[in-house]
Amino acid sequence: MTDQRGPVATSQGQVDLQTRELEDAEKPGHGPESTTVVVIGAGPAGLTVANLLQRSGIPCVVLERRTREYVAQRQRAGIVETRAVRMFDDWGLADRVLGGVPYDGLLEIRVDGESHLVSDDDGTDGPPARLCPQQVLVQKLTAAYLADGGDLRFEAADISLHELTGDTPTVRYRTPEGTVRTITCSYVAGCDGDHGISRTAVPDGVLTAHTLDHGIGWLAVLADAPAPARPLLAVSPHGFAAHFPRGPHTSRYYLQCLPDDHPDAWPDTRVWEALRTRLDDPDLVSGPITDRETFRLRSLVHDPMQYGRLFLVGDSAHIVSPMGGKGMNLALYDADVFVRAVRDHVRDKDESGLRGYSHRCLRRVWNDQEFSHWMTRTLHDAGDATDAGPFHRNLARARLDRLFTSSNAARAFAELMTGMDPA
Known part of the structure; x- marks a missing residue:
């Protein structure tokens, strides 16, 4: 009160x-x-x-x-x-x-195993x-x-x-x-x-609270495993996955899961099998998992x-x-x-x-x-592992194709990744 x-x-x-x-x-x-x-x-x-x-x-x-x-x-x-x-x-x-x-400003987006590098270079000077x-x-x-x-x-x-x-x-x-x-x-x-x-x-x-539940769950995993050369986001019909560096010998992984999944539903064997499949990397080196948690994607x-x-x-x-x-x-x-x-x-x-x-x-x-909503919907819908359906899947794939092939689309993406200040 x-x-x-x-x-x-x-x-x-x-x-x-x-x-x-x-x-x-x-x-x-x-x-x-x-x-x-x-x-x-x-x-x-x-x-x-x-x-x-x-x-x-x-x-x-x-x-x-x-x-x-x-x-x-x-x-x-x-x-x-x-x-x-x-x-x-x-x-x-x-x-x-x-x-x-x-x-280095390069983000790898891997779609069905095909790698695409996207830069956050928006043409401005500075560190x-x-x-x-x-x-x-x-x-x-x-x-x-x-x-x-x-x-x-x-x-x-x-x-x-x-x-x-x-x-x-x-x-x-x-x-x-x-x-x-x-x-x-x-x-x-x-x-x-x-x-x-x-x-x-x-x-x-x-x-006033403005809220949005994206209807998507993530499993977040921290492991003592080799870090990737750069941040990696992967799209496939098996669901979204990501691999981020947290130090030279530590990695953070994300796996799309049911919104109400419990971490216990993801033992080590299942985690590494899912990562190798979704990242399209059968030789992905595993390591001791030191932390795991599940959460719903939300905005507020x-x-x-x-x-x-x-x-x-x-x-x-x-x-x-x-x-x-x-x-x-x-x-x-x-x-x-x-x-x-x-x-x-x-x-x-x-x-x-x-x-x-x-x-x-x-x-x-x-x-x-x-921007975050755009990325969330695009990279999850494009894999068709949500309830979005084939129409939204094709829309998401079209957005990714435009990002990979249009210099103007890539420049707009880079500006938002860099952290554009509204006037």
Whole structure:
């Protein structure tokens, strides 16, 4: 339950938390702290916000409910697109936070065993995209922030947001030792993902959720097996498959499956047989599988991406189908837009960036949602392993043929892969 000021304590646990906070506040040195921005979440979005704020000379505190070890090992996206690399470069951070290796910009799409290379070269100058697993980016962002004196607090429990429509929002949390802390600030950056507390602090009816279930399931497999030369997407009547590098000797694989499949339905033998068949690679080298999970492909957009002094960044505002690799890169874009808007307000008293934050970000979100949807439908329908039927299969095959044979179609694809900024 919420009101216009934020969460209202309704459970006994919340009442106990408020009581403990009042008791702690009376102790010496336990009064409210103050900073300019409180960042909720220490994933790619939150840590990018924190590093950019630090580069701008703007104080902030980062609160993360998980341990540092957990956050540093989360396996997610693996490509930092060209636009995001340029963003880090503009801030003077690229050399410090981008691990991995430069990406040659070539994506292999294999259709019924026939290989086609598609480039993300859109004709612009600047550094190329990088094959940089999310956990590597997070580790380097964490190290850079802390090395420069950043305030990053792990295992922050019971985080709650208050007075979001006022000039000085309040953030409360409990330390690992059980002490309740209060921080007042000017802005809150909600970077804690789809299941975090930031978005739940917004009163019901303020945000509109636009959702789409693609009706497709994926099995995601992480294995200690040789990485491919470049990202590989494969289309065949047996279903979609993909093979991505996660390091020189580590690979991430994806296999199309039923939306409600369970990982136990995919023992090692079945996984490797399906990959060899769908990738049309009978000699594919296997290795120990270290992680596997199934999930439904879905897309989600919350509009607007701000409420009072709370600004939603990354997955807390939108989820993109993984096809196209836009999820993490959208989060990095949001972070850049947010920090520039805060900087303009703090430095020049210019509120236009803050007022326009949601509108500007959502233009990019919907642009990337459309691209991701295009890729999702094209590469799954083209294999005819969905319920789309032969008509949609032939439409998808026609789109792929145009991509492989038309320079104009290839250029448009490259522009979207690179990370085009809407005007």
